[in-house]
Amino acid sequence: MRMKQLLASVMLLVVLASGITTVAAQPPYKSYTYTLRDFDAPSPVPYMPVQIIDKNILGVELKEPQDFVYDAEGNFYILTLGSTTQGSASIVITDKNWKVTKVINTFKNNGKDDYFKKPTGLFVTQDKRIFVCDTDNKRVVVIDMDANLLQIIEKPQVEFFYSDYEFTPRKVAVGNTGSIYLVVKNDYNGIMEMDANGTFMGYIGSNRVAANPLELFWKSIFSQKQRDQMIQYVPIEYGNIHMEKNGFMFVVSPSETVAQPVRRLNAGGRDILIRKGYTGTVSGDRVTTNKSIFVDVTVDDWGIYSVLDQRRGRIFSFSSEGDLLYIFGNSANQVGTFKTPVAIDTKDEKLYVLDSGNENLSIFEMTDYARLIKTANKAYYDGExxxxxxxxxxxxxxxxxxxxxxxxxxxxxxxxxxxxxxxxxxxxxxxxxxxxxxxxxxxxxxxxxxxxxxxxNFGIFASSLLAAVALLWLLRFLKRRKTAVKTDENWEGDSA
Amino acid sequence: MENLKIALGITLRPFSGFWDLKYEKKGKLKVAFLIIIGVALTMIFERRVSAFLFNPYRKLPVNLISTFRNVIGPYILFCVANWSVTTLMDGEGKMSDIFMAVGYAMLPMILIRIPLAILTNVLTFDEAAMVTFLKNIATFWSYFLVFSGIMTVHQYGMFKTLVTLFLTLVACGVMIFIAILFYNLLWQLVGFVGTIYTELLLRF
Known part of the structure; x- marks a missing residue:
């Protein structure tokens, strides 16, 4: 009996031990690509979770984080939504070893303390100016590292905006020239562009609505009431901007219906994303319902861009030519999975994903497999x-x-x-x-x-053709001669 | 050999060909069935032989049963439906005449599509339009032969043929509907009997 117990416990230990090793080798998500015929094909794991940054590591609350950025020195800035109490929404600044150096939750405005109210967007320029989309206060706040107010951008005083226009900025990015780009909630005109002083310049990247002849015809014979009942085709609303070092912008639209959810805009607002990939499209999961919803995009130094799908917690990576490289990630509560992922960024060979639901920042590191793909891509575009x-x-x-x-x-x-x-x-x-x-x-x-x-092989073709013609001619000649001989014989026979 | 000559004659000169088929008793039901089997074999041949560019499914396995079912099923369905319609509309054709006419009419499918499948191996996308065109020719030629075959076999005029063909399609739909209905009811009956059996088994 004791022997049996011992054996059982040893076996249990073995099972447990092997279980532990497989968990370590296998992340809690699947990775795959799509074949040309839109079948999903499993692929090796491109990124492994290496570290989870949450309130236990930081030592400060990370209440519903909304956005994060890093600067040239590797300092991270995480924007938290906070609760309804004043001053709970804050910017948590850490150094590259995840030691919190500063928490900004208030700033002086005309001598009075001012706070953020449900801020959702964050950007830090090279000269360390911090742009915060103070969404519920309907303004963009610009402060420096010591929380001194530099600028407040409010609803542009232009006739274009009728009085009930709600200026609710959600995401912000600043170009090399100082132009400010804003994603405004419920604004379907495109991305709002402002100059460095916050003066409204116009919209970029707006969708042209294609006129459908059939629709025009119906519209022309419908009454006003019927026309109002027709589906309104509004241009897309953007969800996020990623400013590249060279001044181009990656933008995503968190919509299931938009044809091109990922775009790369130049300064003029033209979509210059290359879609020459072998699968043809830059899009999410090949499903008909519950399509991927892209909330953020980032691009690494080799032109590989990764798009974050909030619906299934997936990350889709594409090469600069638009080839789908790999997909990974999952929605769950384990290490390396997400509940409500909101922001993604990449630095060196690491990928950072901010999860508003799990209130943490997941760090993924490239595996050898993804590294091979990256170097192969790089070699190709370097001409090697x-x-x-x-x-x-x-x-x-x-x-x-x-x-x-x-x-x-x-x-x-x-x-x-x-x-x-x-x-x-x-x-x-x-x-x-x-x-x-x-x-x-x-x-x-x-x-x-x-x-x-x-x-x-032109010689062979030409000579065989000639030979065939010659052969045909010869056959015909022979046949003709044969019949000629026959008629001769017949004639002789007749006379006999 | 003689049969092939007749079949080719029908393909090239349908009206006199179909006349001979019926009234000179030159057609054979066996040949018609052989042609239909030939069409199914052509489909398989296409899958295996035509080039990768025009046939992305070349490497996938061919399902023999479904291929034959997809060719022979519609053939029988169409012929039976046509017979049911034309019997009511003073058609002169017997069931065997219809089977023969439609069978012989499918010959262009084999004649064009087999050489085309071989030809695709030296073609690129630049010539894709030609391939589609030839395939369409094969299809429309066969349709035309079916049309003229029905017309000759039943001794109809142009308009009446068109009407009967339309009605044939309707009849096809009705037959499919009844078949599905029957199938469903049969399975419900089987399920019902099965339930009673289980019930009895559990009770006693």
Whole structure:
């Protein structure tokens, strides 16, 4: 009996121990990509959770954090929503070792103490000015590191804004030239642009509503009442801005219906995001209902941008050309999962995700798998094609289901004019090439291969054609002679 | 060989061809069925042989049963529906005539699509329009043959043929509806009997 108990406890220990190791090796989320035919294909884990920053580590409350940024020295600024009590909404500033250096929850305004009321957006410029979207106070507050008020931006005094227009800024970003870009709640005109003094300049990135001929026709015969009942096609509302170092802006719209939820705007507001990826679109999960809702976007130094899906707690990463690289993350309460993720940022090889529901900041570190993909991408865009295809081959050794790797090797082979091999790899990657642009993919490789093949073997084709014509002619000649002989014989026979 | 010649003759000169088929008793039901099986085989051939560019599903397995079902099922359905309609509308065709006419009419599908499947292996997306065009030609040619076959076999005029074809489609719909209804009711009956059986089993 004792023996049995001992055996059982040893076995239990073994089971427990193995359980612990698998938990350590496997994060509590799945990672996958989509194939060309929109099937999800499991992939190795691209990012592992390494640290969770919450109130236990910081030593201060992190009440419903809304946004965070970091500056050049690696200091982190986390904006918390706070409760309804005055002064509970604050900016928590930490150094890079997560030691809280300052908490700003009040500032002097005309000699009086002033507070934030449900602030949602934060931005820190290079000269350390802190921009806070003080949403419920309907203003943007600009302070310095010592909480001295520098500027307050309120509803622009322009005729354009009718009196009941609510100026409720949600997110803010400042360009290199000092222009201020605002995402305003319930403002469908686009992103509000202001100059450095807070003077209204206009909107950028507004959607053009396409006029549908059929709709125009119906509108022309409908009565006013019927027209009002038609669905109002309003342009999109933006959700967040990510200002890049070079002055371009990544923007997302947290809408299920918008066709392009991720955009990259230049200073003129034109969408310059490259969507030449092998799956064609830059979008979330391939589902028909409960589509991904993108709340934030960030881009790393290699042009790989990651989009945060609040609905399922997923992070989608794309290369600068628009190729889907990997998807990971989940909605849960475990380490490395999210409840209500609100903001994402990246620094070096780390990814930071702020979770308003779990009230923490998750830090993820790149795995070797993601690092290989990153270096392969970098090599390709640096023009080191051989190196890039070598690295993609390594990626394939880890994940043989990754269509993009085959496609990328195919693209390299195409550039090196090895069309036959390129065709093989494009077929392995299921990449036929787009029928409209025809600039890469299997069809391009095949066009070139066929051209080369015909040119190289022109002699054979031409001579076999000539031979065939000659043969036909000869046959016909022989036949004719035979019939001629026959008629001769017949004629002789008749006379006999 | 003789049968092939007749079939080709119908394909090229449908009206006199179908006349011979019926009134000179040149057609054989066996040949018609062979052509229909040939169409199913063509579909499989296309899946296996035509190039990756025009056939992204080449590597996926072919389901023989569903392929045959998808070809033979509609064929039988259409013929039976057509027979039921035309019997009421003074059509001269017998059931076997209709099966023969529709069967022979499917020949262009095989004649065009098999060479096309082979040809796609040297084509790129630049020639994609041609491939679609040829496929459409095969389809419309077959449709036209069905039309002229029905017209000749039943000795109808143009307008009456169109009307019966329309009614045939309606009849197809009705038949499918009844089949589904029957299937559903049958399963409910089976379920009912099953429930009674369980009930009895548990009680006694």
């Amino acid at each position: 094609y051989d190196l890039s295809s070598q690295i993609w081959n390594q990626v394939l050794r880890i994940n043989a289901n990754f269509e993009l790797a085959y496609v990328q090797i195919g693209r390299v082979l195409l550039r090196k004019e090895q069309f036959k091999e390129a065709m093989e790899y494009f077929e392995l990657g299921n990449y036929r090439g787009s029928a409209t642009s025809r600039d890469n993919g299997y069809t391009k490789a095949m066009t070139e291969y066929r051209k080369d093949y015909l040119r190289d």
